[in-house]
Amino acid sequence: MTGAADIDLEGPPSALLEVRDLRVHFKTDYGVVKAVDGVSWSVNEGETLAIVGESGSGKSVSAMTILGLVPSPPATFPSGDVFLRGRSLLKMPEKQQRKLRGSQIAMIFQDPLTALNPVFKVGDQIAEMVRVHQDVSKHVAKKRALDLLGEVGIPNPAVRLNQYPHEFSGGMRQRAMIAMALANDPHVLLADEPTTALDVTVQAQIMALLEKLQDDRNTAIVLITHDLGVVASYADRINVMYAGRIVESGTADEIFYSPRHAYTYGLLSSLPRMDQQRQQRLQPIKGIPPSLARVPQGCPFHPRCTFATEACLPEVPSLVSVDGETHRAACVHSDRVAMAFEDRVGAK
Amino acid sequence: MSQASEQGGVGTAEPAGQPMLEVDNLVKHFPIRSGVFIKRTIGQVKAVDGISLNVYKGQTVALVGESGCGKSTTARAILRLVEPTSGRVVLDGVDVSALDKQQLRHARRDMQIVFQDPYASLNPRMTIRQILSEKFQLLGSPVTRTTISDLLDTVGLAEEYADRYPHEFSGGQRQRIGIARAIAMNPKFIVLDEPVSALDVSIQAQVVNLLEDLQDELGLTYLFIAHDLSVVRHIADRVAVMYLGSVVEIADRDDLFDRPHHPYTQALISAVPIPDPKLERQRQRIVLRGDVPNPANPPSGCRFRTRCWKFEQLSESDQRRCIEEPPPLYDIDAGKGHQASCHFASLREVVRA
Numbered sequence: 281m282t283g284a285a286d287i288d289l290e291g292p293p294s295a296l297l298e299v300r301d302l303r304v305h306f307k308t309d310y311g312v313v314k315a316v317d318g319v320s321w322s323v324n325e326g327e328t329l330a331i332v333g334e335s336g337s338g339k340s341v342s343a344m345t346i347l348g349l350v351p352s353p354p355a356t357f358p359s360g361d362v363f364l365r366g367r368s369l370l371k372m373p374e375k376q377q378r379k380l381r382g383s384q385i386a387m388i389f390q391d392p393l394t395a396l397n398p399v400f401k402v403g404d405q406i407a408e409m410v411r412v413h414q415d416v417s418k419h420v421a422k423k424r425a426l427d428l429l430g431e432v433g434i435p436n437p438a439v440r441l442n443q444y445p446h447e448f449s450g451g452m453r454q455r456a457m458i459a460m461a462l463a464n465d466p467h468v469l470l471a472d473e474p475t476t477a478l479d480v481t482v483q484a485q486i487m488a489l490l491e492k493l494q495d496d497r498n499t500a501i502v503l504i505t506h507d508l509g510v511v512a513s514y515a516d517r518i519n520v521m522y523a524g525r526i527v528e529s530g531t532a533d534e535i536f537y538s539p540r541h542a543y544t545y546g547l548l549s550s551l552p553r554m555d556q557q558r559q560q561r562l563q564p565i566k567g568i569p570p571s572l573a574r575v576p577q578g579c580p581f582h583p584r585c586t587f588a589t590e591a592c593l594p595e596v597p598s599l600v601s602v603d604g605e606t607h608r609a610a611c612v613h614s615d616r617v618a619m620a621f622e623d624r625v626g627a628k
Numbered sequence: 629m630s631q632a633s634e635q636g637g638v639g640t641a642e643p644a645g646q647p648m649l650e651v652d653n654l655v656k657h658f659p660i661r662s663g664v665f666i667k668r669t670i671g672q673v674k675a676v677d678g679i680s681l682n683v684y685k686g687q688t689v690a691l692v693g694e695s696g697c698g699k700s701t702t703a704r705a706i707l708r709l710v711e712p713t714s715g716r717v718v719l720d721g722v723d724v725s726a727l728d729k730q731q732l733r734h735a736r737r738d739m740q741i742v743f744q745d746p747y748a749s750l751n752p753r754m755t756i757r758q759i760l761s762e763k764f765q766l767l768g769s770p771v772t773r774t775t776i777s778d779l780l781d782t783v784g785l786a787e788e789y790a791d792r793y794p795h796e797f798s799g800g801q802r803q804r805i806g807i808a809r810a811i812a813m814n815p816k817f818i819v820l821d822e823p824v825s826a827l828d829v830s831i832q833a834q835v836v837n838l839l840e841d842l843q844d845e846l847g848l849t850y851l852f853i854a855h856d857l858s859v860v861r862h863i864a865d866r867v868a869v870m871y872l873g874s875v876v877e878i879a880d881r882d883d884l885f886d887r888p889h890h891p892y893t894q895a896l897i898s899a900v901p902i903p904d905p906k907l908e909r910q911r912q913r914i915v916l917r918g919d920v921p922n923p924a925n926p927p928s929g930c931r932f933r934t935r936c937w938k939f940e941q942l943s944e945s946d947q948r949r950c951i952e953e954p955p956p957l958y959d960i961d962a963g964k965g966h967q968a969s970c971h972f973a974s975l976r977e978v979v980r981a
Binding site: 334335435449450451452479480481482483484485488506507508509510511512513514532533536537546547548550551552553554555556557558561562563564565566568569584 | 694695798800801828829830831832833834836837840857858859861862882885895896897898899900902903904905906907908913914915916918919979980
């Protein structure tokens, strides 16, 4: 675990992958949708960074932007940059960007059935990935695809190589996706809800596979998910997103044992726990997440927040250190949140 | 499995008296047909293969398992939304499986369902008032001026929403409308088919609380279909774990989570990550091999044996028993109605270890 949470926005980028003050806006008939609105984070070799948030919090859009998968128009990028080993990705010529995407940075999507092409054999799709980035013969690429399928734990890889995606089960398809992502030994793996569509026993298989691959290759993993259980088990550091911004970031222990943002506190309190005898009642967060075209003034969470006061209204709170080097929160009432959390834990 | 259900499947230590819902040896097989002009049946998908369970009044029984285990088909067969192949379903003394079409329509008053996907289960061309009124019209009950607004109030929605269309609502609100529709006729029994799976965490808790409040106020009996074991631990009184069309373990909630005996239940619980990093660092995950087998061609003997972690540790003669002899539901704790269908069932703690 490396403490790269504090991002120096002025100095030269030092982390493996660094996102700085990224803004991704969409112009729509209903106004400007600020899907990502000033987000900064970084990740290093061998580290797992989780980006947690509910639907519409902007967690996927930031990852898609890194890979250049957000079309512009309709998207605009009012500010921000992405650095891979200190080199700006967004300012690079398109041709160079394409070289890095898929080789140095690869992505695993939530739904492997729509991400795989149904009319090509799985082996050919993986081999294509190899040949796009490496100057090798078809035969060598196919051999590499065979090795990759074996490495991700697909039984009978020689047979599976010549099958189509529909002949694979959900877990097998996700393994094939991972094989494809690994085809060029990427340094960074962006995993967008990699197990959400899968059953828990299969989720355990896939996450164990990702952990093993990370250990073997020292890959950095950016894990985008809404599942706080998965985050607690696999993440080193966590960014909590709400309405297009990071509202709290810290190590897994900091986020789960001493949350300092009212939203994080609300999320943790609303979770039913499988390891605890029944609580009286769940404590939901009231209301619903805001539309990103009409984010509330001031702290975007204040209309749903039990801690909110007038102090939350004038401006968006900035992400500041709360305790320790790595722990940051964008909440005016972070001290009250900390106290409330301690009371709640103490009461149990 | 069927030989065990006679004595076994119905066992429970819960309240004495007649159960609200009795399911006895329910079977649903789907034919696999082949051929171009003359369709011939070439096999059967055994989606539900002899399920027995009781649900008492005011109780919540959860049916859990992974996709394709038959939990949703079981629920639909109970309500006769799909015709069961065989078996008996008795709701509050009425044998639902013997009713003719007319009687069944009448009986539907008492048994309702809330679907998983609130986006797909509400007609986009009807207002909320129309959706809810339709229910009363179909079953021949009058709708007074306050009926709909009272109903909306019960599920925590404002009256002025009545004349809006489904697309104007968020997922959580739509699920409230689905619940309003289910409770409209004062049913005795409701199937909740993954009612919170499509919702965000912060909204999920709102809907879970609503379901619990309604159960208390209206004395409802729930069959809760779910794959999320954290929600199940919170909401259920009893839990039945399904694998490939059969119940492999059934117990009271805390018994099932704290004292699971079937290797599949143990693997399932151990695979669920808990939002507690320190606990997760010390927990050992049972990682199963492979995928769920094809239900058209299930393994002989114990259906779980092809993925079972315990099977690998058994002696050859014990393994033969798993291959040849389908395990009945054995009593683990007869007093509490805890049963597991494994020849070699034994306790393994998996939540905190």
